[in-house]
Amino acid sequence: MTSTDVTKDAEDSGPGGYAAARLRLLTEGARSGPPRRAALAELTDEWLAGLFAAGAGTLRGVSLVAVGGYGRGELSPRSDLDLLLLHDGGDDEAVAALADRLWYPVWDLGLALDHSVRTPAEARKTAGEDLKVQLGLLDARHLAGDLGLTASLRTTVLADWRNQAPKRLPELRDLCAERAERQGELQFLLEPDLKEARGGLRDATALRAVAASWLADAPREGLAAARRRLLDVRDALHLATGRATDRLALQEQDQVAAELGLLDADALLRQVYEAARVISYAGDVTWREVGRVLRARSVRPRLRALLGGGKPVPERSPLAEGVVEQDGEVVLARTARPERDPVLPLRAAAAAAQAGLPLSRHAVRHLAATGGPLPVPWPAEAREQLVTLLGSGRPTVQVWEALEAERLITRLLPDWERVRCRPQRNAVHVWTVDRHLIETAVRAAGFARRVHRPDLLLVAALLHDIGKGWPGDHSVAGETIARDVAARIGFDRADAAVLATLVRHHLLLVETATRRDLDDPATVRAVAESVGTEGTLELLHALTEADALATGPAAWSSWRGSLVADLVKRVSSVLAGDPPAEPEADAPTAEQERLAVEAFRTGGPVLALRAQTEPPAGPVPSADPEPLGVELLIAVPDQPGVLPAVAGVLAVHRLTVRTAELRSLPLPDGVDGSVLLLDWRVAAEYGSLPQATRLRADLVRALDGTLDIAARLAERDAAYPRRRGVAPPPPRVTVAPAASRLATVIEVRAQDAPGLLFRLGRALDGAGVRVRSAHVSTLGANAVDAFYVTGGGGAPLPVEEAASVARGLEEVLRA
Incomplete structure (x- = not known):
């Protein structure tokens, strides 16, 4: 079906015909991308023009105008219709009636509508007061009615925008920066907002507005293709979800990838990141150019006066061989010959990073176009310049991105291509693989004085x-x-x-x-x-x-x-x-002895909480001021179920366990049995720690069976709505061979959840093994716990028994 056929169906059948034609257009498998968006805009134009003609009758001095994304013809399946009913102020009552004839059919079809009714003077005044309104009017497109009225408004708005550019462009730049701070960078997010995040569709629209000001222009290479790619992804997202959303959530990524004919969600994200990177870099270059032009305008009259009316000559300061600073950027010297100097790209990049200045886009493009390959192995200077670039700290990032924009990095390091824009399916990581590597170098630069090499x-x-x-x-x-x-x-x-x-x-x-x-x-x-x-x-x-x-x-x-x-x-x-000393059973401390004696005397658990404020001696990293946690000492008469009981009570009280050591202390001579001593490090998940008396009371109930920990945890879990998302990978339990001569080490990798240690402790207790120590590590949603276990006699488990225990734990976690 052609777009003419679709439009004819819409004209023949009114709103119902438009809805049917729209549905057919959106479900045509052969048409997608720009052709479908253009056809959808054309179809909608014809329908709205028909509504306008039927409602306006003989009314004059009125026009219907598409603005914003609809004005640009970028209609995704669930896009809003941004409409302005423009009138000359002649007959307000008739204009209001016409507005009703236009808006209500749109609402009746369930389409989102952003509408306004204004005179040209009102539109111009509102645009002057509201930057977002002015940006929308820059893309105004006539749909129906008085063409002269629309053309006059477009001319006026564009003239205002160009005249006010020195004031409004900094305002637009701040708006983009504020949005980036709020939404993050599209090129690094696992669930990005295609429109609002930095490098998204709004930034691409902002670059169009800068170009319309005639003050500066964005780099055009690849920009249109990047914008088109994000629009294609948004189209597929709307079709996959049936909703007007710009958030590319994890659970929709595979379906969106399939809609676009891509291999999988990783291939989709990589394309999204590539597009966002192009837009972000274009934004960086453009806003620097805007700043340079505005600075030049502010100082030009003074310079001309000082020079007697002559044209000012930009000052150039040498930074390195073939590299100079000019007007706040690093550029190539006039004598530089990239074709004869293969080290020049690294020398220029190192000089820019050391100076904390951006590397000129024109310089990078010239290096990419004319520079020759480095000999293998590299000359010493090239290696030294690479190290200097990596050791420059935070300025390294913007310089590296400039080299990336022209693919100079992959020319220098071909293996880089495989990690470029590669997503990391791990919520702990905040960067793509390539950016994480650069961020690591930035962090490492701060430790350069700490190492010999x-x-x-x-x-x-x-x-x-x-x-x-x-x-x-x-x-x-x-x-x-x-x-x-x-x-x-x-x-x-x-x-x-x-x-x-x-x-x-x-x-x-x-x-x-x-x-x-x-x-x-x-x-x-x-x-x-x-x-x-x-x-x-x-x-x-x-x-x-x-x-x-x-x-x-x-x-x-x-x-x-x-x-x-x-x-x-x-x-x-x-x-x-110095060989490591063989561990000996440490004599209990005075506090441990006191707790053990009291546990023996009372026949129940006794515990104490003590803050850990002093780190061990040595160069402890101090970037994170997080406290070391709290030491929890518990003494309890040895009996089955102690580990799951303690772990369960701590989970109920929202305490995170970091390490857990368990040892048995013999009772006084002549008394059968022993006291189990637990020395754990814990931290409060929220707020402050609970009182020791409350922990003890719940522990007593857990040990005597009157506190149903499993039910309490299940009840708490059910109180929180589950977020839809991709299913986590299955748990994996392994035995670490030769990890210890003293115990068998069983390592558990699973999705973290409240009460996970309780469930594991209960399963280990049921398997009849003793836990000597537990080492708990949580990274994002993933828990990696290691248990040192022994048999009843205190020796490591036989190989077959250890494997059986591991299988049992895995079955418990899968259940």
Whole structure:
């Protein structure tokens, strides 16, 4: 069916015919993208023009005008109709009647309508008072009625916009910045708002408005295609959801991808991120140009007076060989020859980052067009300039993005293409893979004085997740890539081996510190064997913190930092030649003895809460002021069900468990049995900690069976509405071989949920094993818990029994 056929059906059948024709148009599989949007706008134009003609009769001095997105002809399936009924003020009563004849049929069809009725003077006045109204009028398009009235308004509005540009463009820039602060950056969000986020459709519209001012213009290469891609995604989103939404939620991404003929949701997000990156970079360049023009206008009269009417010459200050600063940007010197100087792109980028200045778009384009490839291996200067660029801190980001815009990064580092704009399906990460790598380098630059080889630290930061572009374990793949890249950019074999080790084990310290028993000699020996040297350990410690800080707020805390620092101290001692001491049963402290005696005397649980304020000695990262938590000491006569009872009570009171150690203390001579001592680190999920007396009372009830913890947790869970979303991956329970000689280590990976530790503790208790310690780690929605368990005699479990316990835990979590 052609657009002419659709329009004819709409004209023949009135509103009902329009609705039917609209439905057919939206369900035509062969037509999508710009052709469908144009056809939908044409169909709607004809329908509204028919309504106007029927309602206006002989009325003169009235016109119907499409504004905003409808004015641009960008009608998505659920877009609003932005309409202005323009009149010359001659017959208000007749105009009001005409408005009713127009608006009510639109509402009757369930279409969203943004409407106004104004004279040209009123429209002009409102535009002067409301920037958003003025932006909408810049796209005004005549639909029906008095064409001269519409043309006159368009001319006036455009003239006002151009005359007021020095005042209104800064206002528009602030509006864009405020929206970006509120909505985030489209190119990094897992559930982006295609319209409101930075780099979205509103920013693309703002760039059109800047161009209409004639004051400055946006870079045009790729901008129209990026805008079109976002509009196509919004169309598919409207069809998939049946709603007027711009939020690309997780649960709709696969369906939207299928609608667009893409492989999967990751392919969809990558295209969205690419488009957003083009628009964001165009915005950065455009707003810098606007600022430069406005500054020039403000100083030009004074300069001309000083120069006797002559034209001012821009001042150029040298920054490096072939690189100068001009008018607040870094540009190429007139004598620069990129075709003869392959190091020039890195030298210019390093100079810009060191100066904290943007790299001129024209300079980057010239380098991309004329620069030659670097020899392999790189000359020493090229490697040094790369390290300087990475070590410049926050200014590195804008310079790197400028190089990315012209694909210079992938020319320098071909492996970068696989991580470019790659989404991370993990709520802990706030950046795409490529931006996370740059953010890690920015963080690592702050630790350059802490290590002996800052160049290796910075390059490792850039490469630590480079394996995420390949299938399998990204650390394993990344090790090979890092070794190859290191050789290509000119590091010797020894340095390349260190970089490969850093990439292979960049998660080793934080995972070991939070999931393993640091008092177990096997833990410290395993880390020492993997790291190899004290110099590598020093670099790995700094890389661990930089990586976590660049991941997101949930990935690092004072608690994690203190555990990592403790592990580094122990491993450093082993690498220096001091073997880890075999653990001995520590004598109970005076407080532990007091609690044990009181538990024996009362026959019930006794507990104490103590704030942890002093971190262990050593270089503890301090970027996050989060307290280390609270120590919870519990003594209770040894009996079945203690672990799930304590874990359940803490979950009911919204306490997060970080570590849990359990030990048995013998009772006085002549008394059978023992007291179980639990030494746990906990933190309040919300607000302050509950009183110890309340915890004890609930623990007593949990142990005697009068407190149904499972029911309490289920009731609380049911009180919160579940958010629709993609199903989490299934839980996975494994036995870590050779992780300890003292116990069997069972590692659980599952979706975090209230009472998870309670359920695991109950399952372990039911399996008849004893938990020596538990190490709990939560990253976003994912829990990774490690349990050190033994049999009744205190020895590690036989292999078959350990596997059976792991299978049982997995079945409990899947239920």
